Amino acid sequence: MNKMLKPLAIAAISIATLAPAIAADLGPEDIQRAIETYKQNEIRFKRDFVGKTIGFTWTFYNAKGNFFDDSEVRVEFGGGRFSGNVVCEDVDQKTKDLVIEWNKGQKASVSGTVNDVWFGNLHLKKCSITSAM
Numbered sequence: 001m002n003k004m005l006k007p008l009a010i011a012a013i014s015i016a017t018l019a020p021a022i023a024a025d026l027g028p029e030d031i032q033r034a035i036e037t038y039k040q041n042e043i044r045f046k047r048d049f050v051g052k053t054i055g056f057t058w059t060f061y062n063a064k065g066n067f068f069d070d071s072e073v074r075v076e077f078g079g080g081r082f083s084g085n086v087v088c089e090d091v092d093q094k095t096k097d098l099v100i101e102w103n104k105g106q107k108a109s110v111s112g113t114v115n116d117v118w119f120g121n122l123h124l125k126k127c128s129i130t131s132a133m
Contacts, residue, residue, distance in 0.1 A: 028057070053114075054112060062076040108129055110124075110128070111127070113125050
């Protein structure tokens with residue numbers, strides 16, 4: 001590597017290491033806004049929310065297998081009402097191993113990509129879930 005470029009490369013690596021993680025596009029205040037937008041106009045919901053990342057801390061409600069395939073686990077957050085909750089679809093094995101020990105009420109930090117609204121619940125894919133004790 002050129003002697004002039006080496007210090008620049010080291011500086012670039014240092015800056016990248018110190019830079020904060022990319023922030024989510026949406027936050028906890030956007031959960032209900034997304035659900036309401038879906039109810040009013042699905043096309044606008046898709047334009048404004050689908051594919052965007054969302055991050056929040058909320059209450060773990062439930063983890064269960066897919067009706068047709070128990071290997072696909074869904075993790076639900078919120079109050080467990082019929083609607084207004086968040087569902088992480090098809091989580092990875094690491095997340096399954098984590099949430100299997102949780103009980104309702106456990107606080108969790110969640111980030112994921114908005115996918116859809118089903119039965120009044122916001123569905124995410126590519127979720128990252130950690131304990132927020």
